[in-house]
Structure formats: structure tokens, C-alpha cells
Amino acid sequence: MQNYVDLTVWQVALAAMLMIVNGAISIGLKLKLERTLLIASLRTVIQLTLVGMVLKYIFQLERWYLVLALAAAMTLIAGVTASNRNKRTYPGIRLNTIVSIFVSSWLVTGFALFAVLQGIDKWYQPQYAIPLLGMVLGNTLNGISVGLNTFTEALFTRRTQVESLLAMGATRAEAAAEPLRDAVRTGMIPIINSMMIVGLVSLPGMMTGQLISGMDPMSAVKYQIVIMFLIAGATALGTIGVVWLSYRRLFNERHQFRRDLIR
């Protein structure tokens, strides 16, 4: 049974015509964004079509190893993106973002699949596993890159201050305490903000999708509440993880601050 309208290619093309508005503005105001707009539009179509094909295939086969492989690929891309977004870098940053995004999002998504969503047939049912992980990854990625950026930037700009604490006999934990706290706090602020206004300003994407597909609003809301908590949990874990790993990389056992590693 299907209680939503399936879109034809022509209907999608009609929506695509909105990009003409963007293009016209770009030309009119000499923004020189036409080319970028065209590429972005094409990427939107191509990437989503490819994902749709992959998902269709995986949804049909329902094999645990395929679900895990897709999940691993998504996690890897998220981890790499998190390190690429960082303004400053240090050797090993990429491994740290991948590890922290992997541990945090898989733990939380696993908790959702095994404990919260009791009643689903199999934990690897792609209909649940993939979208949940995707949403958790997308948001954790944000927290991680914001937290990491704050941490490395704070250490870079306040390096003399951090060092003067070490020079007075501070342990590495004491010397890094302030940047550590700032980074974790900043990383968690976006999700707290969105929890504050969720539903008031915008309806979250997943909830919108469920409503369009005909789900009862109260059921959709329950899913959305679960999602918000999953995202908040994973973001907290991921941010703390990446900041802690960075701290271990940049401050060694000898209580030395390796400021030379931050580029």
C-alpha cells in the first residue's frame, strides 16, 4: 500500500527549474556563481540518484555484510570530511577524526538498533540502520569539526599561555584544561541549539519524510525525539573523543606541548 504520490522525472525537473532563479540572480548581480551552481545542481542529482540505486539494491538483498560495508563507507567519508574541514592540521588528525566518529556513531546507532527499536526484525534491517546512522553521522561530523577546530585554534593562538602554565609546573592536563573545555562546549552547542527550537522553526528532514509517506504525526514525532537524543549523545561522545585524541597527540607523556606539530 502506498499513500504518497510518486514523483515522475518531469515533476522533479519542474523543481529543478528553480535553479534558473539562482542562475539569473548570479548573472544579474555578477556573482560569477553560475558554473558552481550548475556543478552543485548536477552533483545533487547524480549523488542522490547513485545513493538511491545503492540503497535500493541493499534494501532488496538485506544482507548484514552489505549494510555494514555501506555503513563503513559512510563513516569513513564522514571522518575524512571532518578532518578536511579543519583550518589547522597536525600529523594524525585524519585517523583521530575517523576513530572518534566511528566509535561514537556506531555505539549510539547500535544502542538505537538493539535497545531502543526493539521490535524490528533484524538489527541490520537497512530501512532502519542506514538512515539512522546517516543522520547520526551528519550531525556528529558537525560537532567533531567544530570541537576540533576550536581546540587546535585555541592551542595555536594561546600557545604561549599554555606553555607558561607548563613552565610553572602545570601537568599537561592542567595546561590544556581551558582549551579542552572550550572545545567540547563549542562542539555541543549546535545540537543543543537545534534541540531548543526543533519543531518551532523547521520540521526536521526525517519527520517531514515520514509525514509525506503518510505516517501518523505522533508516531513521526516519537521517531524524531529518539533521533534528537541519538544525535546529541553521539555528538557529545564524538566531540570529547576527537578532542581527547588530539590532546594526547599534541601533549606527550613528558608534559611537553608539541606546538610544532600544529600547522
Next chain:
Amino acid sequence: MLQAFNLTRTSDRHTLLDKASVAVSSGERVALTGASGSGKTVLLRALTMLDPVDSGTVQWNGAEIDDAEVPRFRSRVMYLHQQPASREGTVESVLEEPFQLQIHQKKPFSLQQIVGWLDQLGKSESFLKQSHIDLSGGESQIVALLRAMQLNPNVLLLDEPTSALDSETTRKVESLLVDWAQAASDRAFLWVTHDVQQADRISNRAIRMVDGKLEAV
């Protein structure tokens, strides 16, 4: 007290320290001179283990320092940056800050002592209420110096501590530090300076650094 053997450090094939050995004993006031870029700061940083070295060892009272003992060692041998970092808050709060560190927690903050030192430097107590970020370079050098002195270290490693001060205040800081070093038998300092006359005034021994190598003067 403080001994270093054959400290060597290279960076991008450039030799920063070349088998530098130095000893600072109780009561010694050592002046370290040398051209800019000869490695004086690198040496002080290596002595307090703020940077890793490629080879060589540092000893405190004849023993090498375990990783876990590094903070305690640095509370005994204290390095002062040439350009101290600015902090939020008043001068007084900046001076109190190190007492929050585990290693200095049991020591009391003595306003009286600070005021006494400020008096010697020709500064009034109202200096303590000034905002730290608004201080001049020279004033923040003074704050960093007093902040270290109040923690009662054995050895001060001073990286051009008067470079941003006028000549009158420079003389006052010099006598404050010489008095400090002579006030107890287990104190010493190693003072980096470009000024040969200053070196004469403050030291009872002088060494020179040339291209990462140390030599007696």
C-alpha cells in the same frame, strides 16, 4: 643543581643545539650571551624540557627526571618567556593563577610579598588592579617575573627579562633579581642578555652561545 649534557637538537637539517653542556650550581648567577638565532632560547627551553631534544640529558641534583616528575622539576627550574602571554583579568588575578595548579596548591599567595617587590621596582599597589591585557610589554614582563618568583623556584631561566623595559626599571629589576638570588643559599639564575654591560652587572659567571655551541667567556 641543574646540569645538562650534550643537548643536541636539529630542525630541518639546521642545527639548533650542538652538544651543549651546562651546569648551574647554587649561588651562581650566570649570564648567557650570543647573537640572535644562536640558540639561547632553544637552550633554555630544552633545559626545562619544554621541547623534545634529539639527544642529551638534563639532570636535577644529579638525577635524570622521570616523565611524571617533569612538572615538579619545572616548579624548581622555571623558564620565563621573553614575551609573556596576555591573560584576561587583573594583574592580581594573573599573579594568583598558578596557585590553582596542583603543584603550588599548598603555597599561600602573599600580597604583602608582591607589594614589597613592586615597591622595589617603583610601582604602587594600584598596579595590581590594572587589566592584564592593557599592560605594556615591559609591564607584563614584570608580572611574569613576580609570578615566577613568588612560587619560590630554585633556578630561574630568564629569557631577556628586561628587553622591553626602560633603563631605570631595568636597573631595578636587575637588583631585585640579584637580591633574590642571594637571599637563600639554594638559588641561582641563568640570564639571557644581549647587553654585555648588563651581563657584567648581574652575573658572577658568563657563558656564550655560538651556533648552538656553548663556550665559556
